[in-house]
Amino acid sequence: MVEVKTAGERVICTLKGVLDGTTRFDVSASHLRDKKIELVGEDIEQWNTDFVVVVFNALKYVPKAYITYTGLPEGMEQLLRLAFQVPYKQEENARPQESFLERVGDWGIRFCRSVKKGCGFIHACWVSCLRQLSGKAVYRAKDFWMVLGDCGPKSILIVSLISFMVGLILAFVGALQLKTFGAQIYVASLVTIGMTRIMGAIMTGIIMAGRTGASYAATIGTMQVNEELDALQTMGISRTDFLVLPRINALLLAMPILILLSDFMGILGGSFVCVLFWDIPLSEYIKYTINSFDIINFLVGVFHGLVFGVVIALCGCYFGVNCGRNADSVGTATTNAVVYAIVWMIVMTGLITLICAKMGI
Amino acid sequence: MMKPETIIRTENLSIGYGHKVIMRDLTFDIPKGDIFIIMGGSGCGKSTLLRTLTGLIPAHTGRIWIQEKDFINARPKEKLEIIKRSGILYQGGALFSSMTLAENVALPLQQYTAYRRDKIEQIVSFKLALVGLAGYEDYYPSEISGGMRKRAGLARALALDPEIVYFDEPSAGLDPVSSKNLDDLILEINKTLGTTIIVVTHELASIFAIGKNSIFLDKTTQTISARGNPAALLENPPNEQIYEFLTRGAQYEKGTK
Numbered sequence: 001m002v003e004v005k006t007a008g009e010r011v012i013c014t015l016k017g018v019l020d021g022t023t024r025f026d027v028s029a030s031h032l033r034d035k036k037i038e039l040v041g042e043d044i045e046q047w048n049t050d051f052v053v054v055v056f057n058a059l060k061y062v063p064k065a066y067i068t069y070t071g072l073p074e075g076m077e078q079l080l081r082l083a084f085q086v087p088y089k090q091e092e093n094a095r096p097q098e099s100f101l102e103r104v105g106d107w108g109i110r111f112c113r114s115v116k117k118g119c120g121f122i123h124a125c126w127v128s129c130l131r132q133l134s135g136k137a138v139y140r141a142k143d144f145w146m147v148l149g150d151c152g153p154k155s156i157l158i159v160s161l162i163s164f165m166v167g168l169i170l171a172f173v174g175a176l177q178l179k180t181f182g183a184q185i186y187v188a189s190l191v192t193i194g195m196t197r198i199m200g201a202i203m204t205g206i207i208m209a210g211r212t213g214a215s216y217a218a219t220i221g222t223m224q225v226n227e228e229l230d231a232l233q234t235m236g237i238s239r240t241d242f243l244v245l246p247r248i249n250a251l252l253l254a255m256p257i258l259i260l261l262s263d264f265m266g267i268l269g270g271s272f273v274c275v276l277f278w279d280i281p282l283s284e285y286i287k288y289t290i291n292s293f294d295i296i297n298f299l300v301g302v303f304h305g306l307v308f309g310v311v312i313a314l315c316g317c318y319f320g321v322n323c324g325r326n327a328d329s330v331g332t333a334t335t336n337a338v339v340y341a342i343v344w345m346i347v348m349t350g351l352i353t354l355i356c357a358k359m360g361i
Numbered sequence: 362m363m364k365p366e367t368i369i370r371t372e373n374l375s376i377g378y379g380h381k382v383i384m385r386d387l388t389f390d391i392p393k394g395d396i397f398i399i400m401g402g403s404g405c406g407k408s409t410l411l412r413t414l415t416g417l418i419p420a421h422t423g424r425i426w427i428q429e430k431d432f433i434n435a436r437p438k439e440k441l442e443i444i445k446r447s448g449i450l451y452q453g454g455a456l457f458s459s460m461t462l463a464e465n466v467a468l469p470l471q472q473y474t475a476y477r478r479d480k481i482e483q484i485v486s487f488k489l490a491l492v493g494l495a496g497y498e499d500y501y502p503s504e505i506s507g508g509m510r511k512r513a514g515l516a517r518a519l520a521l522d523p524e525i526v527y528f529d530e531p532s533a534g535l536d537p538v539s540s541k542n543l544d545d546l547i548l549e550i551n552k553t554l555g556t557t558i559i560v561v562t563h564e565l566a567s568i569f570a571i572g573k574n575s576i577f578l579d580k581t582t583q584t585i586s587a588r589g590n591p592a593a594l595l596e597n598p599p600n601e602q603i604y605e606f607l608t609r610g611a612q613y614e615k616g617t618k
Contacts, residue, residue, distance in 0.1 A: 138472060146459065227455035231517075234415050234449050235469050236441045 002026075011035050015072070016042045021050030025058045032062055039080070041071035052079050060088045121240075121318050125248070128240040137241045144246040151212040152254040156261065158211065159204055163195070163262035166203050167269025170194055175278050184278050188288035191270030197297040200262035201304035202349065204255065205312065209341035213316035216247055217337035220320025221330040229321065244317040251309035259305040263298065296361055304352060308345050315341040366393040368525060368557050369414070374423030376406060376413045382421055383409050386584045389576050393524075396551050396558045396571050398591060401578035402606065407561045410578070411529055414559070415449055416440060428524070445473055447525040448518030452533050454510035456502040462489060462513045463498035469520045488516040492546060508539035515546070525557045526550070532564040544570045565607065569595075577603045 002025045003014040011027065027037075037059060059067065064084040069077045098106070131137040174190040220243055223229050232239055267289055274280040316337045323333040367390045375385035383406035391397045401407050412418045414425065416432065425432040427443050435443065456465045466485045470476060476484070489495060492512040502510055511531065518526055528547065532540040544567050551558050551571075562568060568575065572591040579586035579602050587594055587603040598604035605611065 140464075143459065223457075226453055226458070227451040228457055230412075230417055231449070231451060231455040231457075233417060234444055234447075235472065236444050237468070237472055 006035075009035055010038055012038045012040060014040045014042055015044060015047075018045050019047040019051040021048070021054060023051055023054060025054050027058050032059070035066070037062055037067045039067065039069050039072060041073065041076075044073060047073060047076055049079065052076060052083070055080060056083045059084075061090075063087060117322070118318065121321070122314065124238075124240045125244050125314060125317075128238060128245050129248075131241065132245055137245055138237055139242050139246050143242075144249055147247050148250040148253060150215065151208065151250050152257070155208065155211060155254070155258060159207055159258050159262050160265045162203055162207055163200060163265035164269040164272075166199055167191055167195060167266030168273050169269075170199065170266070171270035171273040172277070175273065179278075184274075185280060185284060185288055187270065187274055187278070187280070188285045189292035192267055192289045192292045193294070193297060195266035195270075196263045196293065196301050198301060198304065198349070200259050200266055201301045201308060202345070203266075204258045204262045204305060205308035205345045206342060208251065208255070208258070208308070209312050209315075209338050209345065212251065213312040213337045213341045214334045216313065216316030217320040217323070217333045218330055220317055221323030221333040224321070224323045225325055225327070225330065239321055240317075243321070244313065247317055248310060248313040251313045252306060255305035255309035256302045259302055263301065300352070300356060300361060304349065307348050307352065311344045311348060312341045315344065367391065368393040368395075368428060369559075370426045371414075372424045372426075374410075374413070374425060375421040376409050376418075377421055378409065378418065382583070384578055384583055385421075387423070387576075387578075389585065389588065391557065391559065392574070393557055394551070394555050396547065396560065396573045398568050398572040398575035399559065399561045399578065400563055400568055400575055400591075400606070402563065402580055405578045405580040407563070407578055408529060411527055411559070411561045415447070415527060416444060445521060446523050447527065448515075448521065448523040449527045450511065450514045450518045450529065450531065452529045453507075454502065454514035456510055456514055456517070458502050461499050461501055462494065462505075462516075465502070465513065466517045466520050469517065473521060484520070485516075488519055489513070491519065491550075492516045493542075508535050508543070511535065511543060512546070515543075519550070519554075522554070523556065525559065528558065528560040528562070530562055530564075531560060532562060532567050537566075540564070540567065541570070547571050563606075565609065568607075577606065579603075 001015075001017045002019075002023060003016075004025075004027055005012045005014070011032070013025070013027070039055070062084075064081075064087070067080075067084060069080065072080075128137055170191050171187050175184050175187045178184050178186055178190070220229070223243075229239060232242060271282060271285045271289075274285050275282050319333040319337040319340070323329050369391040370389075372388050373385075374387040375382050376387070377383040387410065399407050399410055409418070413420050414427075414432075420433055423433075428446070430439065430443060432440070432443060456462070457468070460468070463482070463485045466488050467481050470481045470484060474481075486495070486498060489497060492515050494509060494512055494516065497505065497509070497513070502513065505513070515526075531543050531547065535543065547558055547560070548571055550556050558571075560567070560571065568591045575588065575591050575594070576585045577587040577594070578584070581602070587599050591607065594603055595607045598607070
């Protein structure tokens with residue numbers, strides 16, 4: 001039980017009996033203003049730290065010089081002294097509420113800065129590429145083989161599986177529609193043209209963005225956390241030479257081969273459905289596939305792949321290099337790398353399609 | 362007496378991140394061959410000062426001369442020349458985890474010297490031996506302990522025989538014995554190679570063991586509040602903050618030591 005008595009400049013709080021978290025300690029703010037608080041213990045039978053919590057929260061704005069302790073149990077007094085040793089930090093540092101316009105402005109500034117930063121990064125990579133062509137770029141062949149091993153052979157299984165399934169779905173859905181015209185056999189053309197021109201590239205791109213782009217961002221981001229990027233900079237080695245070039249090169253080399261594989265697996269998936277579900281003879285399917293295969297379509301697909309490779313590598317490396325210095329920001333960097341890679345791949349697909357349409361390809 | 366040559370000089374330097382200024386009016390000289398301690402409480406800007414001195418972040422205002430060359434206004438190429446002549450040991454060693462210790466130490470050599478491969482290998486072995494890691498050439502950073510990683514980082518920092526070596530919190534994360542060994546190594550390097558050593562730390566044992574000269578960055582006044590030999594500063598503390606810092610928080614009373 002706590003009794004509060006006000007006597008002039010002093011507020012005497014008498015603590016007695018059983019004191020715990022349920023004990024009420026009512027002091028109003030007007031009680032506390034510029035007054036000396038005396039905590040007096042009388043016949044305390046029992047107390048625990050829950051009660052200390054109550055006292056602290058009641059008195060936390062009172063400066064420690066204003067509080068005196070008499071006859072309190074030793075532990076309680078020590079705990080309270082410890083809790084009051086540093087004055088309570090008042091909310092003077094709280095961020096002022098920003099107005100709507102201010103937030104829009106901030107967003108605009110941030111947006112412009114990130115565009116500038118992104119363009120700067122692309123420029124640095126371009127300069128590195130030129131340096132590579134003139135044989136002056138610094139990177140280790142071993143790093144290139146390592147990333148190539150990771151984005152090439154190790155991606156074969158997943159690319160094959162997904163492309164097979166996509167071919168299968170294309171054939172299944174296409175045949176359902178074409179059946180109404182009795183034109184099921186054209187499923188073979190649908191799958192071939194669809195896979196070689198765009199689907200093979202897009203599926204490979206998305207898989208590689210999730211697999212390789214994310215791994216680039218995480219690896220480089222962790223290097224940032226470990227100060228390895230600082231070490232590179234203070235050794236005077238360009239980050240874009242040392243980290244980005246091998247990764248762009250590896251993806252540029254791996255993407256066309258993976259797309260070739262993806263196209264093949266998609267067509268295989270299509271044939272699987274046609275032969276098993278729609279009773280089209282395999283020889284017919286192969287015939288129509290060969291008839292509708294167009295090297296231009298295939299090359300457009302491969303070109304998509306090359307562009308996607310650059311996009312994935314740039315996004316992965318950009319977010320890795322600009323990663324913050326804690327574990328959380330590595331996660332953010334990885335997420336951003338994948339999201340931006342996919343968005344930019346779609347944008348690039350649109351652009352390429354537009355250009356191809358204009359050029360009549 | 363001849364005045365010792367100054368290797369680094371700063372003038373009215375103010376440092377910080379973005380728009381935020383952490384320390385201002387930093388003016389100090391670091392004599393050649395010195396062991397210079399930058400000390401201060403946590404978050405006072407010691408590491409920021411180090412990052413500014415090594416060119417990782419730009420200074421807000423002020424000047425830095427390193428070996429008589431204006432570091433802040435230097436063109437990238439000149440900056441590189443200055444950077445080449447200094448080595449940095451980062452807090453965690455900052456070794457490249459995809460490379461073996463030998464490859465890590467060899468990297469700056471491959472970058473800046475025209476030595477043949479076997480010559481580089483020999484230098485790498487020697488540098489690793491200097492820091493007590495003889496025979497660890499083919500280990501990866503993840504396979505060795507934290508203290509060994511730091512020593513390997515030091516071997517990399519020493520690869521090009523730098524004239525200045527910066528240490529960022531050398532004792533952080535090390536047990537007392539490893540920390541002492543690293544301090545001894547710092548003293549050895551300073552003595553035998555004549556390297557100027559700049560250490561950012563708040564580890565009192567290290568400060569007194571190795572420090573010949575120091576500055577104390579005071580968080581409250583945002584500038585240097587004491588400078589000189591750490592032991593002498595303890596003898597004659599110029600202010601309360603430095604006394605508390607050097608005595609682990611003992612009460613400071615004017616007139617008493």
